[in-house]
Amino acid sequence: xxxxxxxxxxxxxxxxxxxxxxxxxxxxxxxxxxxxxxxxxxxxxxxxxxxxxxxxxxxxxxxxxxxxxxxxxxxxxxxxxxxxxxxxxxxxxxxxxxxxxxxxxxxxxxxxxxxxx
Amino acid sequence: xxxxxxxxxxxxxxxxxxxxxxxxxxxxxxxxxxxxxxxxxxxxxxxxxxxxxxxxxxxxxxxxxxxxxxxxxxxxxxxxxxxxxxxxxxxxxxxxxxxxxxxxxxxxxxxx
Numbered sequence: 337x338x339x340x341x342x343x344x345x346x347x348x349x350x351x352x353x354x355x356x357x358x359x360x361x362x363x364x365x366x367x368x369x370x371x372x373x374x375x376x377x378x379x380x381x382x383x384x385x386x387x388x389x390x391x392x393x394x395x396x397x398x399x400x401x402x403x404x405x406x407x408x409x410x411x412x413x414x415x416x417x418x419x420x421x422x423x424x425x426x427x428x429x430x431x432x433x434x435x436x437x438x439x440x441x442x443x444x445x446x447x448x449x450x451x452x453x
Numbered sequence: 454x455x456x457x458x459x460x461x462x463x464x465x466x467x468x469x470x471x472x473x474x475x476x477x478x479x480x481x482x483x484x485x486x487x488x489x490x491x492x493x494x495x496x497x498x499x500x501x502x503x504x505x506x507x508x509x510x511x512x513x514x515x516x517x518x519x520x521x522x523x524x525x526x527x528x529x530x531x532x533x534x535x536x537x538x539x540x541x542x543x544x545x546x547x548x549x550x551x552x553x554x555x556x557x558x559x560x561x562x563x564x565x
Contacts, residue, residue: 369552378556379540384550392550441499445496446496447495
């Protein structure tokens with residue numbers, strides 16, 4: 337049974353603070369993703385990583401950075417939190433995609449609801 | 454134009470009803486298609502994959518129309534426990550990497 341955990345369910349931070357959101361998975365998946373989810377906008381990809389120390393920008397990377405020093409751990413960093421970063425943040429993992437063999441299920445963590453005041 | 458578009462709903466239906474959701478996608482090169490389910494304040498979870506020939510899982514039937522670039526989900530004999538948001542998902546390519554693209558979801562509320 338895949339387990340994806342996130343460091344906090346709820347977090348309240350002040351504008352300008354540096355915020356760390358951590359995600360840990362126990363399935364030895366190569367691929368890890370960070371999304372934010374906002375009403376009416378759905379899931380938007382912030383950053384993803386296809387292997388240790390690799391990172392790629394998603395659709396909305398501005399104001400965020402990531403770190404993947406170990407395969408099981410993928411961290412999202414808000415360098416200087418702003419109120420427009422108040423959102424639900426979801427981490428996900430997936431086994432490597434191989435062309436022609438079909439896609440794999442993506443597993444999500446429980447989410448972190450971040451409020452920036 | 455969004456890459457994956459869905460009617461946000463809500464669809465309010467009585468128990469036992471049949472309800473259908475559609476979703477359209479813009480990238481004709483997409484190869485994999487899914488429906489995910491998200492309960493209130495929970496994470497999304499895979500409901501079912503969608504195959505070209507159509508597929509069924511109990512009360513749920515998924516269809517894919519590649520020519521028109523739309524995907525459908527049919528739920529028969531709705532249960533109260535089916536109340537959730539249903540996310541249409543397609544795969545896509547960005548900078549040589551494969552990723553899933555999520556629709557904003559269709560909310561279903563089943564009432565007694």
